Amino acid sequence: MPQTPRQATRSGRNQRRAALAASAFVALQGIAALYFLGDGIDDIAAQMRSGIGVEPIMECIIAIALLAGTILGARYTQRLLADARRSEQALGMARGAMAQLIELRFAEWNLTRSEGEVALFAIKGSTIPDIARLRGSAEGTVRSQLSQVYAKAGVANQTMLLALFIDDLIDPLAMPGERGFTDSKQQSV
Numbered sequence: 001m002p003q004t005p006r007q008a009t010r011s012g013r014n015q016r017r018a019a020l021a022a023s024a025f026v027a028l029q030g031i032a033a034l035y036f037l038g039d040g041i042d043d044i045a046a047q048m049r050s051g052i053g054v055e056p057i058m059e060c061i062i063a064i065a066l067l068a069g070t071i072l073g074a075r076y077t078q079r080l081l082a083d084a085r086r087s088e089q090a091l092g093m094a095r096g097a098m099a100q101l102i103e104l105r106f107a108e109w110n111l112t113r114s115e116g117e118v119a120l121f122a123i124k125g126s127t128i129p130d131i132a133r134l135r136g137s138a139e140g141t142v143r144s145q146l147s148q149v150y151a152k153a154g155v156a157n158q159t160m161l162l163a164l165f166i167d168d169l170i171d172p173l174a175m176p177g178e179r180g181f182t183d184s185k186q187q188s189v
Contacts, residue, residue, distance in 0.1 A: 029069075
């Protein structure tokens with residue numbers, strides 16, 4: 001089910017809080033690693049005269065490993081956050097493209113306001129009883145309005161209506177002969 005603007009804002013705030021918490025945790029890990037490394041170096045310096053034992057050397061190696069793990073974890077977290085931002089931007093663009101396409105098609109088909117509402121619910125996957133309940137209409141009224149929408153769109157059912165929009169969004173991506181795609185007739189020649 002699509003998010004409302006309020007849900008999207010709340011989701012964005014939650015993501016920022018999670019990123020801030022992860023950053024604070026990584027910073028705390030880094031401080032701990034530096035403390036243990038400093039402690040290990042201090043122990044080695046103290047034992048220089050009497051002979052360096054295995055324990056301070058192991059302490060330094062473990063502290064270096066912890067510091068390296070913290071740095072790698074921070075980099076990976078940054079990459080994940082950047083990927084999430086790019087995905088959210090792409091999703092926003094797709095939502096905008098879909099909204100523009102719906103607006104354009106509804107205008108081309110000269111849908112009434114009621115037909116547009118019913119068509120939008122149908123595109124979202126709602127059933128006739130759901131649409132009737134959401135709009136406070138009778139199921140027969142919704143069926144009649146959907147029939148008008150299907151006739152104006154030149155389709156026979158809800159699935160075909162949705163496919164019409166998906167085809168319009170995907171079609172520019174799959175043009176034969178462009179962007180690595182080849183026409184099946186060209187391949188057989």
